Amino acid sequence: MTLSIAHLGPPGTYTEQAAVFYVNWLTKSTGVEARLCPYPTIPQSLYAVADGQAHLAVVPVENSIEGSVTTTMDTLWQLDNLRIQLALVLPIAHTLISCASNLDKIKTVYSHPQALAQCQGWLERFLPDVQIIPSNSTTEALQRLEQETTTAAIASSRAAQLYNLPILAxxxxxxxxxxxRFWVVSQGEMDTGYQATKAPASHTSLAFSMPANTPGALVKPLQIFAQLGINLSRIESRPTKRSLGEYLFFMDLEADAKEAQMQSALAELTTHTEILKILGAYNVLPIATLN
Incomplete structure (x- = not known):
């Protein structure tokens, strides 16, 4: 069977780069073949898995400079049948791609909001007067650069090579x-290659809403994990989109959801939450491991 892997396109995005590394590692580890399926947005790639159009999706979830990719988190909360199977960590090095002769000629810069935010200081220093325009991906605007010589895009050096475009910086x-950090997501449990190592999961991700916004409401869930010695590597709130001041909470825990201690913690957590979703138990692979 050939696995289909959804990701944010067009070709050349950092998400595609992470997916390519994962496919290469998966093939070496299990012999399973896979093909990449680009989608215009992150939610569309997740919905492709939820609807059975793809077996897996590779989606960005957190950047070390700019923080969480909120569209990934919001979509996962909405889709009940998806589970995180693996995490990939990719080093990011942005370049400014343009057919302009020099920086002074550039009037407009396109890129994904995350990339623009990660380069905000550089843009303010070297291109303080340009128009900044967010796009669906880092590569969406690349095909227009040859015709628009005052336009630039922020993307990877790999993307510049794929589209045969010059790098200005x-x-x-x-x-x-x-x-x-990227998550490999599927419907339910699926062998993503790492299971062959028989290693227990190093992380569990979950999300929950609270029955009421009352003093100390969040303290009780946090105390459960603290008392059991389970470390939180990330916690973040997102609006429920129901009313102002109502939030969902996303947590990453350094433990396997299948362990007895975690099972006990999750059972107690249900008594303090309105809705609790276990997003997945998984291991984390640095991209260097996949080369």
């Missing part, structure tokens, strides 16, 4: 220690 992200 390299390493323009505000922090050279720039990493993005």
């Amino acid at each position: 390299s390493g323009i992200n505000d922090n050279l220690e720039n990493f993005t």
